[in-house]
Amino acid sequence: xxxxxxxxxxxxxxxxxxxxxxxxxxxxxxxxxxxxxxxxxxxxxxxxxxxxxxxxxxxxxxxxxxxxxxxxxxxxxxxxxxxxxxxxxxxxxxxxxxxxxxxxxxxxxxxxxxxxxxxxxxxxxxxxxxxxxxxxxxxxxxxxxxxxxxxxxxxxxxxxxxxxxxxxxxxxxxxxxxxxxxxxxxxxxxxxxxxxxxxxxxxxxxxxxxxxxxxxxxxxxxxxxxxxxxxxxxxxxxxxxxxxxxxxxxxxxxxxxxxxxxxxxxxxxxxxxxxxxxxxxxxxxxxxxxxxxxxxxxxxxxxxxxxxxxxxxxxxxxxxxxxxxxxxxxxxxxxxxxxxxxxxxxxxxxxxxxxxxxxxxxxxxxxxxxxxxxxxxxxxxxxxxxxxxxxxxxxxxxxxxxxxxxxxxxxxxxxxxxxxxxxxxxxxxxxxxxxxxxxxxxxxxxxxxxxxxxxxxxxxxxxxxxxxxxxxxxxxxxxxxxxxxxxxxxxxxxxxxxxxxxxxxxxxxxxxxxxxxxxxxxxxxxxxxxxxxxxxxxxxxxxxxxxxxxxxxxxxxxxxxx
Amino acid sequence: xxxxxxxxxxxxxxxxxxxxxxxxxxxxxxxxxxxxxxxxxxxxxxxxxxxxxxxxxxxxxxxxxxxxxxxxxxxxxxxxxxxxxxxxxxxxxxxxxxxxxxxxxxxxxxxxxxxxxxxxxxxxxxxxxxxxxxxxxxxxxxxxxxxxxxxxxxxxxxxxxxxxxxxxxxxxxxxxxxxxxxxxxxx
Numbered sequence: 001x002x003x004x005x006x007x008x009x010x011x012x013x014x015x016x017x018x019x020x021x022x023x024x025x026x027x028x029x030x031x032x033x034x035x036x037x038x039x040x041x042x043x044x045x046x047x048x049x050x051x052x053x054x055x056x057x058x059x060x061x062x063x064x065x066x067x068x069x070x071x072x073x074x075x076x077x078x079x080x081x082x083x084x085x086x087x088x089x090x091x092x093x094x095x096x097x098x099x100x101x102x103x104x105x106x107x108x109x110x111x112x113x114x115x116x117x118x119x120x121x122x123x124x125x126x127x128x129x130x131x132x133x134x135x136x137x138x139x140x141x142x143x144x145x146x147x148x149x150x151x152x153x154x155x156x157x158x159x160x161x162x163x164x165x166x167x168x169x170x171x172x173x174x175x176x177x178x179x180x181x182x183x184x185x186x187x188x189x190x191x192x193x194x195x196x197x198x199x200x201x202x203x204x205x206x207x208x209x210x211x212x213x214x215x216x217x218x219x220x221x222x223x224x225x226x227x228x229x230x231x232x233x234x235x236x237x238x239x240x241x242x243x244x245x246x247x248x249x250x251x252x253x254x255x256x257x258x259x260x261x262x263x264x265x266x267x268x269x270x271x272x273x274x275x276x277x278x279x280x281x282x283x284x285x286x287x288x289x290x291x292x293x294x295x296x297x298x299x300x301x302x303x304x305x306x307x308x309x310x311x312x313x314x315x316x317x318x319x320x321x322x323x324x325x326x327x328x329x330x331x332x333x334x335x336x337x338x339x340x341x342x343x344x345x346x347x348x349x350x351x352x353x354x355x356x357x358x359x360x361x362x363x364x365x366x367x368x369x370x371x372x373x374x375x376x377x378x379x380x381x382x383x384x385x386x387x388x389x390x391x392x393x394x395x396x397x398x399x400x401x402x403x404x405x406x407x408x409x410x411x412x413x414x415x416x417x418x419x420x421x422x423x424x425x426x427x428x429x430x431x432x433x434x435x436x437x438x439x440x441x442x443x444x445x446x447x448x449x450x451x452x453x454x455x456x457x458x459x460x461x462x463x464x465x466x467x468x469x470x471x472x473x474x475x476x477x478x479x480x481x482x483x484x485x486x487x488x489x490x491x492x493x494x495x496x497x498x499x500x501x502x503x504x505x506x507x508x509x510x511x512x513x514x515x516x517x518x519x520x521x522x523x524x525x526x527x528x529x530x531x532x533x534x535x536x537x538x539x540x541x542x543x544x545x546x547x548x549x550x551x552x553x554x555x556x557x558x559x560x561x562x
Numbered sequence: 563x564x565x566x567x568x569x570x571x572x573x574x575x576x577x578x579x580x581x582x583x584x585x586x587x588x589x590x591x592x593x594x595x596x597x598x599x600x601x602x603x604x605x606x607x608x609x610x611x612x613x614x615x616x617x618x619x620x621x622x623x624x625x626x627x628x629x630x631x632x633x634x635x636x637x638x639x640x641x642x643x644x645x646x647x648x649x650x651x652x653x654x655x656x657x658x659x660x661x662x663x664x665x666x667x668x669x670x671x672x673x674x675x676x677x678x679x680x681x682x683x684x685x686x687x688x689x690x691x692x693x694x695x696x697x698x699x700x701x702x703x704x705x706x707x708x709x710x711x712x713x714x715x716x717x718x719x720x721x722x723x724x725x726x727x728x729x730x731x732x733x734x735x736x737x738x739x740x741x742x743x744x745x746x747x748x749x
Contacts, residue, residue, distance in 0.1 A: 210640075
């Protein structure tokens, strides 16, 4: 008991320096939560580390909990219970590595516990660092074959979905002295070329994963290249596409050798350790004695391929050549365009460019955005005019009359990265017309005249309208009135007309008072007055009536027309 | 079938040749992958689909998260890359399994691989900084999770042919979403 209180006192003293850290003591001891708690994930190894807060307190252990989404309860973190050191490994816990997880840790001693220290929630996959990949090397005389296994354990879950997504970067240098370091991006199965024979090279590799993860370097591996082979591998492999064949060519210095060639789907390179045995023979290139062979185009579908060639003199075979990456789509040829030329009357030449007609060997021009390079020259001179055009219809103006001009064109890919061009089309020549300047003026004059006709007629029309407006005003009422008028007659016809008209007729024909009484509206009352005064003056009366706005519309248009 | 005039129209509309070539590749890709995946599926007889119906599973395709309307072009590219990468991953290990016609799977993988190479060649993908703005609902992770479910399902079904049938149908759905992204990128 005394011991405890003593300890308690010391802790209190310690705590006094940092009074914000702890609430009230439990059971007489103020255990403090661990500090600087950190989670480290490398490949499939999960570790939790922390610092002790109470160095003076003995026999303190630490325990951690974890919590996963959609579950409110904290569970005990396996591998991290009652830990006496300041580090624990919880790799055995099978977490969903793509989901957030929360951790908390506290110090424990007997029944006493410190408050929990909460670790910020993290997503294991995001947090995970890429460990070093495993590297296996094999030496040739001028190259090193490299075979990289992805980081992490084979059955690990962290990179299980990304094992073929890794890209690897390699640093290689000559072992001797301070030679320069070459860096290179390599496939899991790749070859490093351009090395010297019988030289020791050292290299290290690290993995990368999009978008942002960069792994740790592997340990440095060193290997010595072999003695130079008698038979070097073929070099400078290239493929030309012609109509419906590919011509595979290579360089070789020695005579009396035979060659063979193989191809592989390039995607195998992305898959670790699967390449061997996948190479396929190109039957058309088996045992050829020339440094080229012809492959029918249908050997390769769309896709990316690797091609390699090997030389053999009967006794020995060379190592395989450097793999040639081959994308038939990029290899395909642009066909030259077809051009037409026409001379126009104004001593110009119009050039029309059209895509070549599709033949059996489909032109791929339609796959690219193409521009045209047009070369234009006078037949007798050598001065050429070159233009790059996206348009397919262009004019060369201001030429010499009655002179022969020629043009040819080729197609280029608009995107420079493709870096493709067709051969030039056959030149087309055309003589310009007799450039008669007076004739041109005449044509221009006619054109102007033709153009001016509508303008003049329009102006005339406007003038006419003005004149008519001033001297012969329109007999029509303004539209508002017209609108107003267009309705009442109808209404009158339908509803009131019979009544009113008969009544009016009554008024004119008979004596006034009797009928006036029967009139319901105001206008009627007016009638009564007028009638009583001037019973005979029918014209005057009706005029007044109408201007009062009565509905007797039938007379109206007539009055207006007067 | 790609409309012939499509290219002409697009070439007029798009001033940037870089976008054009990508766009073109994507267009071609969409067409070809579609064809290959359809071939893969057409190998399945309807009867086999019928008998596999009880094995159906909801893999919870993150349709909402991958909704193309939510993303800028760069992000859409990143998402597309992840999807294609995962599809490649799913099929590459089982090239010769299950008596599938190997050549079809091979063609399918070839198309995927070529497209992945093209996508990776785009500098934009390398410095995909703003994927951080995707923040908590990191779409790459959601896609990985989705494929994790598919892998787990296959494993639990011991890679039976029915399980593969279900997965192939599911991947077709997924590709459909990828094509939507492609169309988005094309815009």
